Amino acid sequence: MKKILLLGIIVLSFLGHSQTIALQSFATGFNSLVEIANAGDSRLFVVQQGGLIRILNSNGTVNATPFLNLSTIISSGGERGLLGLAFHPNYTTNGFFFVNYTNTSGNTVIARYSVSANPNIANTTGTILMTITQPFTNHNGGSIKFGPDGYLYIGMGDGGSGGDPGNRAQNINENLGKMLRIDVNSTVAPFYTSPSTNPYIGVAGNDEIWARGLRNPWKFSFNRLNGDLWIADVGQNAFEELNKIASPLPNTGLNFGWKCYEGNATYNTTGCNPANTMTFPFYQYPLYSNGTCSITGGYVYTGSTYPNLQNKYVFSDYCDNRIRTIDNNGIVSTSVVFPNNDFVTFGEDYLGELYIAGISSGTIYKIIDTSLSNSEFDKMGFSLYPNPAKESFTIKSSDENLATKIDLFDLTGKLLLTKKLENNPENTIATTSLSKGMYLVTLETKNGTSYTTKLIIE
Template sequence: MQHAILCALIAILCTACANGQQYGPAVAFPALTFQNPVEMLNAGDGSNRLFVIEKSGIVRVFPNDNEVAKADTFLNIKSRVNSSKSELGLLGIAFHPNYKDNGYFYVNYTTGTVNSDLRTVIARYTANPANPNRSDAATEQILLQVYQPYENHNAGKLAFGPDGYLYISLGDGGSGGDPRNRAQNLDSLLGKMLRIDVNNTANGKNYAIPSDNPLVGNQNGNPEEIWAWGLRNVWKFCFDPETGWLWAADVGQNQYEEIDILEKGRNYGWKIMEAKHCFSSANCDTTGLTQPIWEYPHSQGSSITGGYVYRGTESPALVGKYLYGDYVTGRIWALEYDGESAPINSLLFQTKQYTLSSFGIDENNELYFLTYNEGKIYRIRQLPSDAPDNSTDQGNFLLHSPKPNPATGRVIIPFLLGHDASVTISLFDPIGREVLQLFSGARSAGYHEIAFDASTIPPGTYFCRLSDGTRIETENLLLLPQ
């Protein structure tokens, strides 16, 4: 049985071409490893530092230097954060536009007990003026708390827009199929994009409502924080600094993932629609709904991770394109859209490190991506024009695609070692849980194959991982029904 479970999944590209260029991942900070990272940002204060959120409730800080040896603890609120489930935890951070002078930053975390008082908290903290790499949990000022009926679909991103207001994404509250229709219910903050003014206070709250929010002055008592609705679970959004557009990646349910450009007062369809398709054949009235600018089916990935519009200088062919990925398959794409012509989508590469949890951005507008289970940060880099396909920056340490793939019976796992090494090959499920260790032991330099009988294993998608303790390679395998 153990030998039967081998790696399975569809083999995918490690690098791909866009506008004649090849792109691939490179480890950005080799000495640093994080525990379940879900966000990376710069503070915009000219310090050239980077901040990484660990889901358990810690924010790390370090200089943007690939030789950095360690990351300091900037904030520790683990005692306040409930991170017990996969979508709970410290999920987002945003730095005040005037952070350099006031030291204010804002976080989004979950607290309380599931099925009791679970809630999302939006809070402000203040950096230590005497030590900019530290902040005190005692400076917390809670702005907003929102009850969460289930443990999933908490969204979690927050960011300041070009208008200086704070935008906050909240998921539909969870379970499946939005059972209480919260995303369409304007009495609820769930399934919405919120917009608040943190520079003023009003009506007993630690913030004010911008006067041009779409529901200001409504006669139904709907929360005036709401800016857009009909969202399922926006896992990351960003503002393009050139156009001001708000790009949002909304995680789908059964069949599709979607990308929206959000605008004030628009209804983006969930749960009437899943992307551009009726979620249910009953009650599918699309009147007044705004469709996404892009969607992809679950044959290409099943959990979108939003990124950023590239405005850096190292990869000129990517300028103006929205880079995003998929948590499950590790694919990273570039989407080109000008608001008039049809979008053009290009696969940049498929990361061999799965569970792509977030993208990051530095002060030079260069982009990175984070891997949730491995805990590493990768640069998105343009490869030399003569770089071979499937270049992974791993040298002669390669896990090749299983053969055959897809498979129904005997499967062969080939791998290449550039030197003698003790290696482990393990099987993981699509959300990164280790299912079985398939091999562990010493192997000499050279090409090797390990064979397994997968005929008795349930059909589905699995991940194989090859590790020598410092490097990791992964491949996907799809097991078909007998």
């Protein structure tokens, strides 16, 4: 394990759960990073609050020239700055992407940009679609994402200060404290329209609003496989909350409750609609309990490398530096502390693998599950020995369930070795070409079923 720690992997054992997560340092040297996005290929695009979008390649290198520099047109500091990035679903053909930033007056801007002839450099001139006045410096939201319907969703905070003094989150004539939804495929100014299915089209209320009652949705995401929407909403005094909206998303004008309710608890119900009209959290946890202070939303793991993480939503808290998972039954696992990071964003690559970043450390980690052993491995009559191994290890399988192929991966999911096995119960594999560390061994049987376990090489 000492070798693994030297390689930058820090194991986090989940309390009360057999699952174990490791964070592998993937890239360092970022300044106030607040978002990680992908454009449908192997690159990651890293958003720095000061105005830069930088390209992080799949080998961990960072391009010297920023993809885009907006530092001269933004306000920064505190919760302001360049905050969000989303690539158009048809980016490969139209080259459009969208950003969310606070301008020099402190107001939220949603703007469209395009990539140049060089795929690693964007054109510097953008088109402003929307400007939303911000009365205070905090609670600017920041996340923007394309939903499964092809529309751009925009998470807006309630305008700031504390306790939503302007009651903006409940006011349907204000875009603050809302989830907005717009169609960005218009070719005429203002280059967006409001979908006809938005709840306030043709009636009182702003056409852009899809849902209301949010305090500060610092990160939301869609499950890329089934379209479910997860919104992490930062609390006021009592609770941090997580909202889950199953796909297909309703068009009825959801109300997530703020400031009438904070989580499930009453906050200020003066003039509020009945509680049965509200959408209450899928999960909440106490604010300032064990060091928590501000939820950081993440993603449902939809990758293929780590089976134990599949169908679990992964999220964190800015202050306590712990990683949490929650499944569809609401069962939560919480890690031990991973100090000195201040986690503010997760990232998802085009394959569904997850990353996490700390605004203080400037480091992007790849999230790894080290408890990949399939519980069926031993049950089905397989064994691997010696483990830890030095120069070789032996795979033994039963006559009834004979292994036909072995694949060996490192903890990033990179395939290092594949070999067809001889038609006998025992096969020995040399390891002299491998470095010391932890690996994943997957056996495939003649019927195509796979079984995975861990291997340590000393």
